[in-house]
Amino acid sequence: MARINARIQPCLWFDDQAEEAARFYVSVFPNSRLLEQASYTEAGREQHGKPQGSPMVVTFELDGQPFMALNGGPHFRFSEAISLVVHVQDQAELDRYWNLLSAGGDPAARQCGWLKDRFGLSWQVVPTAWLDMATSANRPGVERAMAALMQMKKLDIAALQRAFDGR
Structure with a gap:
């Protein structure tokens, strides 16, 4: 090796x-x-x-x-206790990774930007814009964006930004 x-x-x-x-x-x-x-x-x-x-x-x-x-054999399976995070810059990149990684995976495991691929491995496809919103000092904006995020499967950056901005 x-x-x-x-x-x-x-x-x-x-x-x-x-x-x-x-x-x-x-x-x-x-x-x-x-x-x-x-x-x-x-x-x-x-x-x-x-x-x-x-x-x-x-x-x-x-x-x-x-x-x-x-x-290693069938003894152990992946769980949501660990996931791989993919940071993306825009919606096109988010859509690309989401679509590729979720194809053939568990549709029931998709929530708040998380998905399971066809091998059972959990991924989070996270826009950097969300990280900026989540760490903002604008607490009401963070609350609105978090409420919007909790309703999503695949994240929608524009909808998160609208919620953050109060629009």
Whole structure:
């Protein structure tokens, strides 16, 4: 495996879809790439249960952020307790990521800018404008924008701004 220069690298646990997921995520984000793959060996088969030569770990980068995807078996599933946040600049970028990441995912898990992809991983697609609103000293505007956000699935930047502005 190539040495990753990041001190912290998230590891995503999959049953047996690590390579498929890594390829999908790399296709979604610009400046992304697959790095390397390690395969299971016969050693430890009584623990891992995977056939020799099947993908064990796939390393990849999403816009420069290193990740590892592990085919660890069906023992663990993703939950909303952790999500990946994608910061976007405008509605077109928000729509693009939302549509790509939510395709084939759980429609019931979409709320307030959160979604679950087809692998069960939770994402938040968050406009930087929302971060500016949420941290504003204009407390009534923050309250109005938060109330609007709580009614949305995919975030609508213009509607959030109108609510923030009291229009």
